[in-house]
Amino acid sequence: MKVLFCIPVLVTLVTGSASAQTPPQTSTTKVDGTDNVYVFRYGGHQSMFVVTPQGVIATDPISYLRPAKPYIDAIKAVTDKPIKYVIYSHHHYDHIAGGQPFKDLGATFIAHRRARERLLELKKQKSLLPDVVMPDQVVDDKKSITLGGTTLELNYVGRNHSDNSLVMRLPKEKIVFVVDFAPIESVQFRNIPDNASPLEYIASLKKLASLDWERVIPGHPYAGGRFGTKKDVDDDIAYMEDLSAEVKKAADAGKCFDAAMKEVKLPKYEKWANYEASLPANVERFCYWWGRGY
Secondary structure, X not given: OXXXXXXXXXXXXXXXXXXXXXXXXXXXXXXXXXXXEEEEEEOOEXXXXXXXXXXXXXXXXXXXXXXXXXXXXXXXXXXXXXEEEEEOOOOOHHHHOOOHHHHHOOOEEEEEHHHHHHHHHHHHOOOOOOOOOOOOEEEOOEEEEXXXXXXXXXXXXXXXXXXXXXXXXXXXXXXXXEOOOOOOOEOOXXXXXXXXXXXXXXXXXXHHHHOOXXXXXXXXXXXXXXXXXXXXXXXXXXXXXXXXXXXXXXXXXXXOOHHHHHHOOOHHHOOOEOHHHHHHHHHHHHHHHHHHOO
């Protein structure tokens, strides 16, 4: 990958009183082996955008509690074509808050149907952040967008880190953009939030692995920032299945929750990121399933 530029951005967060925060690092990288696919990194988050002769397809406006302008500026530094689409990977704020400036430029927003339902409920409760844009179009199982000769396929593979995560696949380039539910060399996030069934989670990973792709661009720069492979997804599946089996043993022995969270260890994965910090919470989620039935 070739880094086009790297710009420090000063951000002020407002939490009752304005205070200067550590400036996040932004960078734009053209994906090797492609003509028009780019990764925009903003602190610990990443988005993919695709440049075509008729406009830009952008993903996740990763501007939660920080300006959206650096992402827009990054796109404008590559092309003068308009931003036609913004695609949400899922409804969690850290990936989609900050879309309003894109909407102001005329972009059409697309998300899974349940993402829109979640956001509408938040709006009804008067808790939706003001810069979160309601999707204009929704996806159920599958939808394709074609712009300027490039096709982006949106696939729903089931409930995992959320109940509305989309896998964005570029068939020609054999690249997928996958956010949060298939980490690279890392255990799952905390207690695997917003998840109905950990077994459905495993099934969604298997569906992801069955799609035709060679590289995965993740929503966070794991493992030194490298792209993922089919082996990484297979490793995620193995981790989840190993975890499930060990927690079931603990649940059958009456050790859920506290004892299991202390005792269950998976040495095979101890070098993975967040192993010490998040393994107990991962165990807790499976304890709910095997010990309580939900």
